[in-house]
Amino acid sequence: MTNSNGAKILRRFIGAILLIGVIILILIRPFPFLFYPDLPYIGFLGRAIYIIFLACTLVLYRVWRGPTGADRLVAVDALGILIVGFCAILTISTGRSWYIDIGIAWALQSFISTLALSKYLQGKGFDE
């Protein structure tokens, strides 16, 4: 990718479009199947879900443009921890208790894959 002035302006334009899109998502709250609408504080929980979407957008930017592999690995690790909090909020907002099971399984799988990929990052193979 060229590092000219036009490419930099294009990248900042794409980033601004993504941020404005997620902020509009926070304001209007689509996808009504994510909510259980009889709760009294459902407005707060709906906005909380889209704030986590905004954080996931920032993490995916780092996965897309990491200069090295370690940056992408750090970003994937942070994404795995964010998804656990997302599943915890879905547990309250939908009233279905099996979402937290998905969170536990995702935490386990994320930890093991992070250890394996960081071992791969050393360039010495898996059996040291």
Place this chain on the structure above:
Amino acid sequence: MSNIIGLIFISVGLAFDFFGCLGLVRLPDVYNRLQAATKSVTLGTCSILFGTFLVVGFTAAGMKSLLSIIFLLLTSPVAAHAIARGAHRAGIKLWKGSIIDRYAEDKEGET
């Protein structure tokens, strides 16, 4: 009342998550990004899980969220240490504003 305290915990955790991810984008180095991405996001997610426990109460989902807090607090430093060690051994340079590198000094004594 415990619902309100739980929602306060969830909002504090959302703030920690968001600023941790902002640091992941803005900081200049792998080792600097590891600070923001691991510590801040882990604390924020643990706060969200504790708020979930306060809202849901002593049910199966609440006890599973407490179990998730313990699991995250045990495993996230291990993963961060493994990433930092792997990145340093892979030869990734530090940021030019970094002033000290203790791990390179210690590694000279190893075999």
